[in-house]
Amino acid sequence: MIFCCWSSNAGPVTITINKASLTIAAINKTKLLNAVNPALTATYAGFVGGEGLANLTGALTCTTTAVTSSAVGSYPINCSGQTSNNYAITYLPGALKITYATGSACAGDVGHQIRQPINVDGTSVWKQNATVPAKFAVCDANGVSIGTPGVVSSFFLTQIVSGTLTTGVNEVPDSTTPDTAFRWDPTGQQWIYNINTKAAPVNRANQTYGFTITLNDGSTNIFQFGLK
Numbered sequence: 001m002i003f004c005c006w007s008s009n010a011g012p013v014t015i016t017i018n019k020a021s022l023t024i025a026a027i028n029k030t031k032l033l034n035a036v037n038p039a040l041t042a043t044y045a046g047f048v049g050g051e052g053l054a055n056l057t058g059a060l061t062c063t064t065t066a067v068t069s070s071a072v073g074s075y076p077i078n079c080s081g082q083t084s085n086n087y088a089i090t091y092l093p094g095a096l097k098i099t100y101a102t103g104s105a106c107a108g109d110v111g112h113q114i115r116q117p118i119n120v121d122g123t124s125v126w127k128q129n130a131t132v133p134a135k136f137a138v139c140d141a142n143g144v145s146i147g148t149p150g151v152v153s154s155f156f157l158t159q160i161v162s163g164t165l166t167t168g169v170n171e172v173p174d175s176t177t178p179d180t181a182f183r184w185d186p187t188g189q190q191w192i193y194n195i196n197t198k199a200a201p202v203n204r205a206n207q208t209y210g211f212t213i214t215l216n217d218g219s220t221n222i223f224q225f226g227l228k
């Protein structure tokens with residue numbers, strides 16, 4: 001904005017008033033798989049002189065590429081639609097993250113946690129050479145157990161506890177079946193991996209083993225059991 005006035009000493013003087021910077025940032029949101037999208041909103045930073053939303057023209061519109069049925073993952077949120085003669089507006093994008101449900105009923109048990117015969121509290125102890133079935137399920141917003149390929153991103157033995165000593169590792173557990181990853185059990189509506197303890201060296205008995213399942217929504221399912 002430019003103003004012109006006269007100076008008694010030097011003639012006309014031009015005063016330039018630059019627009020203030022205003023940032024409109026989309027707020028990050030999350031939702032469960034197959035739930036309707038949440039309301040998309042934004043924050044404002046940079047108003048000066050007691051001004052606010054009334055000093056902007058137009059209506060804010062925030063959109064995302066995600067729809068109700070979109071797969072788990074992260075989707076951009078972009079806002080636009082408002083202008084001002086007094087502000088230089090910068091729009092910052094956000095993200096809508098779609099995840100599986102946690103802690104709710106899922107295929108006859110609690111979703112997103114290890115299932116029997118492995119105790120959730122980590123107190124299970126097995127004889128070495130046993131086959132230990134690791135089972136879990138994850139559901140969408142409607143309580144439907146999800147068995148589509150790609151749910152499990154990785155599965156590793158991540159720590160070994162011997163007395164007071166904890167050792168971090170990164171090993172793929174052996175399986176007693178030809179599977180090298182979790183497989184979908186359509187009858188039980190759950191994922192299963194038969195952990196083979198026969199291949200564990202003798203000196204690995206009397207230790208506790210911690211495992212980490214990483215899902216394709218970025219979450220993890222961590223459990224442990226002991227061998228004797």
